[in-house]
Amino acid sequence: MSSWQQAVIERIVVQTPRVKSFFLNTPIERHVAGQHLDVRLTAEDGYAAQRAYSIASAPGSTIELAIEELAEGEVSPYFHEVAQVGDTVEVRGPLGGHFVWSAHEGGPVLLVGGGSGVAPLMSIVRERNRSAPEVPMLLVYSSRTWDDVIFREELVEAHAARNGFDLVLATTRGRRGRPGDLERRLDAGLVASILDGWGHAPRTSYVCGADAFVEAVAKALVAHGVGPASVRTERYGGPARDSAPAP
Amino acid sequence: MTTRGFTGKRPARSVAQRLPPGQYQTDDFPVLSMGPTPRVDTRAWRFTLHNGPRPLASFTWDEMQALPQTSWRGDIHCVTKWSKFDTEWSGVGIDDLFAAANVTPPTAYLLAQSFDDYDTNVPVADLVGGRAMVATHYAGAPLAAEHGGPARLLVPHLYFWKSAKWLRGLRFTATDTAGFWELRGYHMYGDPWREQRYDDDE
Numbered sequence: 001m002s003s004w005q006q007a008v009i010e011r012i013v014v015q016t017p018r019v020k021s022f023f024l025n026t027p028i029e030r031h032v033a034g035q036h037l038d039v040r041l042t043a044e045d046g047y048a049a050q051r052a053y054s055i056a057s058a059p060g061s062t063i064e065l066a067i068e069e070l071a072e073g074e075v076s077p078y079f080h081e082v083a084q085v086g087d088t089v090e091v092r093g094p095l096g097g098h099f100v101w102s103a104h105e106g107g108p109v110l111l112v113g114g115g116s117g118v119a120p121l122m123s124i125v126r127e128r129n130r131s132a133p134e135v136p137m138l139l140v141y142s143s144r145t146w147d148d149v150i151f152r153e154e155l156v157e158a159h160a161a162r163n164g165f166d167l168v169l170a171t172t173r174g175r176r177g178r179p180g181d182l183e184r185r186l187d188a189g190l191v192a193s194i195l196d197g198w199g200h201a202p203r204t205s206y207v208c209g210a211d212a213f214v215e216a217v218a219k220a221l222v223a224h225g226v227g228p229a230s231v232r233t234e235r236y237g238g239p240a241r242d243s244a245p246a247p
Numbered sequence: 248m249t250t251r252g253f254t255g256k257r258p259a260r261s262v263a264q265r266l267p268p269g270q271y272q273t274d275d276f277p278v279l280s281m282g283p284t285p286r287v288d289t290r291a292w293r294f295t296l297h298n299g300p301r302p303l304a305s306f307t308w309d310e311m312q313a314l315p316q317t318s319w320r321g322d323i324h325c326v327t328k329w330s331k332f333d334t335e336w337s338g339v340g341i342d343d344l345f346a347a348a349n350v351t352p353p354t355a356y357l358l359a360q361s362f363d364d365y366d367t368n369v370p371v372a373d374l375v376g377g378r379a380m381v382a383t384h385y386a387g388a389p390l391a392a393e394h395g396g397p398a399r400l401l402v403p404h405l406y407f408w409k410s411a412k413w414l415r416g417l418r419f420t421a422t423d424t425a426g427f428w429e430l431r432g433y434h435m436y437g438d439p440w441r442e443q444r445y446d447d448d449e
Binding site: 040 | 248249251256269271278284285427431445447
């Protein structure tokens with residue numbers, strides 16, 4: 001992981017009304033899908049703030065952080081309101097050795113994400129699509145509305161390829177965008193029926209999102225017979241805070 | 248390195264002096280764990296002290312509850328950067344636990360072990376002398392499963408991953424032996440005031 005390194009913002013992409021992706025040019029070593037970075041911002045008088053952000057890009061690609069702006073946050077408002085292409089921040093990582101997936105681990109793999117919790121899962125999806133398309137993978141992804149679905153085009157396109165990557169999108173406060181998607185909150189019954197419909201038993205499951213979401217989904221998976229030791233979780237603190245994955 | 252245009256949200260001085268480097272204060276109580284929350288029934292609960300593979304002593308839930316109770320109020324610090332102030336815990340102090348078990352620590356290190364197979368290493372010296380407890384209550388109420396109930400280790404002067412949730416025992420080890428997160432890049436000791444987050448921190 002080594003010490004703090006400079007990262008230059010190469011590109012900023014608006015993903016949703018609340019989420020932007022920041023592409024960083026940085027010399028950190030190649031990450032494993034699912035890992036995160038620590039980001040440090042330093043004011044002129046030396047005051048510094050650190051937060052952790054999951055890496056959404058595939059290993060080996062330009063580092064992409066998908067950052068949701070949180071009104072009460074300290075670091076995410078900087079990225080959304082101040083940061084521009086060419087600005088430099090400090091990063092440390094890649095970090096985290098549990099909420100990770102490599103092609104050699106195989107599958108089937110179940111991914112369940114809520115809101116910006118999809119970021120580390122996106123890295124896993126991209127790694128699978130690039131390096132291990134033979135691995136059955138299902139992403140169940142819950143968002144407030146269709147417009148809040150981060151990486152929507154890319155995910156829908158990957159699903160349409162019908163090559164073993166499956167996608168169920170759930171919207172909790174708005175209409176679905178595709179037939180077959182869901183217009184409700186994930187609960188135990190829904191998780192069970194999605195798993196049954198998928199037709200694979202997950203070898204490993206990754207659940208990422210806000211505390212309550214992760215708790216509910218992990219509990220539902222275990223209740224459905226998924227082995228607790230095969231379920232890896234990453235929880236973001238409160239809804240009003242900058243995200244902070246692992247441990 | 249200064250970040251262009253970053254001013255930050257500075258905490259009040261009274262807060263800042265209680266925050267270890269790189270931490271921020273939260274009023275929430277975020278939950279951080281590696282997997283699903285185990286549901287541990289106190290009727291089946293058993294807490295065991297081991298020296299390596301050898302069991303030294305064990306306690307049922309009722310036996311643990313019958314030991315002298317201790318309480319602690321103060322600040323906790325998670326390696327994911329949040330700190331929470333004035334948390335209130337009660338349970339059984341490690342000194343009282345060892346005394347009740349008639350155990351003199353046979354080694355200088357141990358692994359705190361959890362019902363979900365999580366473990367984390369802590370020097371014995373950091374658990375004795377009133378510095379740690381088996382916590383069973385938070386803010387006056389039985390500890391919720393999400394926060395490690397029915398019982399978790401509380402060793403608040405280290406980053407909070409050392410305070411193992413769903414504690415089932417302590418295992419003395421001959422050497423300082425890395426636990427779950429320590430095998431995955433986190434620091435062997437984890438002092439927040441020295442910002443010992445990762446394995447290559449001083």
